[in-house]
Amino acid sequence: MNTNGSVLFSKEFEKKVKSDFPVDFLTTNPDELKTFGRDWTKFYEPKPSAVVFPRSTQEVSRFLKLCSEYRVRVVPSGGRTGLAGGAVATQGEVVLNLTRMREIGEVDPLALTIKVQAGAVTQAVHEKCAPFRLTWPVDFASKGSSQVGGNIATNAGGVKVIRYGHTRNWVLGLQVVLMNGDVLELNGALEKNNTGLDLRQFFIGSEGVLGVITEATLKLHPVPENLDVFFFGVEDFSAVLQLFQKVRRSPFQIGAFECLTDACLQAVKEVRKVSPPFQGTHPAYVLLELERSHSTPRETLEPFLTELFEKGLVQDGTWAQSPREARDLWTFREGVSESLGTLGFVHKNDISLPVASLKDFLKDFDKTFAVRHPELKTYVFGHIGDGNLHINTMMPSGWERERFAQICKQADLDLFTLVQKYHGSVSAEHGVGLVKKDFLHFSRTDQEVQLMRSIKKVFDPQGLLNPGKIFD
Ligand SMILES: Cc1cc2nc3c(=O)[nH]c(=O)nc-3n(C[C@H](O)[C@H](O)[C@H](O)COP(=O)(O)OP(=O)(O)OC[C@H]3O[C@@H](n4cnc5c(N)ncnc54)[C@H](O)[C@@H]3O)c2cc1C
Structure with a gap:
């Protein structure tokens, strides 16, 4: 007992x-x-x-x-x-x-849906849909291992959120099993269904504390006809945001807008043995993906790019000339997390801020960490267009893990105090689980957490499913 x-x-x-x-x-x-x-x-x-x-x-x-x-x-x-x-x-x-439980059903080309078991690997779903020029637009570096059930349970984000939104937007129906063995069929394949509370939404992002997802009907989207991928070197994070504003107000559809600092780029270079796309280094980099239809020729982008250089919004840049070159450019962004993990022991944070507060937040963050944690080297990258920053800290060489953990705990408190000040979230897309449980109060009120507990009791009265995750 x-x-x-x-x-x-x-x-x-x-x-x-x-x-x-x-x-x-x-x-x-x-x-x-x-x-x-x-x-x-x-x-x-x-x-x-x-x-x-x-x-x-x-x-x-x-x-x-x-x-x-x-x-x-x-x-x-x-x-x-x-x-x-x-x-x-x-x-x-x-x-x-x-x-x-990884069966993947047939693509429905009329409804643009696919029914899969929860254990289907994310990338396998993409591959099944590819011949139909369709995709399930949930996309990130771990897609070769993550499963649809896990994606739904974490309401996963990733590199395409700026274009398509979170996983939640791409789930039509769910089959869920409760702790008492009841099987719920929620919403089937309906696009519209206003018959009371949408129970399906409780399970999306519930991190396995309410029920076990066993099947899902996923919504699909046509694969963009052309993707133009650019990699820019810029002056600093302020310039990243200026560039974002410029691109967002252009006539082109953003597919992804990702950023990383030079420290991150150097880590990928060292681990993946890849050469950066241009010679000099820059304080920050942006990976930009634009979607373009066949009827819009590549040349239409040229005046826009020229303007970026002329106005000093970017210092250097490259435009992938083939799908292979595009994949190579993506390596500099998608390889960051794994490369840092290969180089040392890393403490990770995944925060989000209102986009309008990012500039002030980053200034405050730099100042606070320079004064209070000068011994910590931070690596900042992420889905900047969604206000989502991954802040990773590498354990200095020669340190014991225990000392590092203690210092990181203090650094986290400083970080989350800033996140709270700017009305952000201590977990943008990874969830709470065990890692963020003690810090939930920086982003959620006691009242909200109490309501979450009450909802858990409805679905799992004995508290047997994923106990101790999100809250005690
Ligand atoms: C290199 C790398 C890059 C990443 N990039 C991103 C990113 O950009 N964006 C992002 O959002 N995440 C990212 N992640 C995190 C992770 O890949 C996602 O959270 C993913 O959705 C987890 O899926 P999984 O199948 O691995 O779930 P797991 O890790 O197995 O489980 C995650 C949670 O879901 C629950 N769960 C799993 N399956 C079920 C089910 N069938 N029913 C109920 N609950 C279930 C678990 O109990 C757990 O709480 C990244 C991870 C790595 C390693």
Whole structure:
């Protein structure tokens, strides 16, 4: 028995699972416990009691019902690329991993939809839709491993939010299993449905604390006819924002507007062994992707680009001449997170600010960190067009992890105080999980958190599903 009265895992429960489910349904193999008990955050010690791999919604339903009877706690788990510790099992929970539920249905070219199981890998969905010149516009560097269920449970963002919005916008219907085994079919494939509260929305971004997503009907969008990708060197973050304003008010459709500092670019250069697209270095860089239809020739962009240089909005720049060159330019942005992780131990933050406050916030941030944390080297990059900044801090060489963690905790408090001052969010897209739980009050009121707890009680009265994530 643990402190909240739930049984962690017992021999009797294990025996029952083994008799009621297929022979390969449950594992207690130590290597698999370690692999499936963690996500990308790595710094939590995984300690699940078992991992189960259902193949159908019916198996998920029977299993959750059994867990409710035995009061066993369950952690839903997808591709385990999460950066908030949401899929981590540190307290003897059973991990329910969706990997075997990865069927992808047929594309409906009239409705522009596709029905998939929750374990379908994000990139596999893109590949299935590509021959129809359609896509599910949820796109980021971890798409080769992340799963649709995980994307929905985190309401994932990524590099295309500025154009298409969050995952929430691209989910029509959901199938969800509750802890008591009930299977909910929410909204089917309806575009319009004003019949009371939209329950589907509760589960999008719920980080697995309300129910297990087992299937989804996804909305698709036509793939843009042409993508023009540019990489610019600019004077500083102020210049990044000036450029953003200019591009946003141009007649061209922005597909992505991403930024990174020179420290980030140097990290990618070192790890990926790639040459930057131009010789000199610049304090900050912008990756710009514009969508263009076939009827608009490339040349229409030229006067616009000339103006950017003439007005001093950019210092240097390059325009990809082929899809291969475009991919190479994207490497400088998409390779940042992984490259930093390869170079050292990194503490990550994922904050957002109202776009209009970014300039003042960044000035305040630079000043505060120069005075209070001069020993920390920060790497700033992100989806600047959405006001979303990833602020990573590298552990200085020779430091013990414990000392680094303590300093980062203090630095986080300073950072989140600034975020609060500018009415931002301590988690723009990665979620709360375990990582941001203690800092939730910087972005949400006590009243809001209390309402979240009440909603959880409705769906999971015994508190067995993903316990301790988002709030206690
Ligand atoms: C290199 C890199 C780049 C990234 N870039 C971005 C980015 O740009 N934008 C962004 O938003 N994220 C980004 N991420 C974070 C991560 O990829 C996303 O949060 C992703 O949506 C998680 O999907 P997953 O399948 O890996 O989920 P997991 O990590 O397995 O789980 C995440 C959360 O969802 C829950 N969950 C998983 N599956 C289910 C299910 N079927 N039902 C109910 N709950 C479930 C888990 O319990 C957990 O709380 C990045 C990660 C990496 C490693």
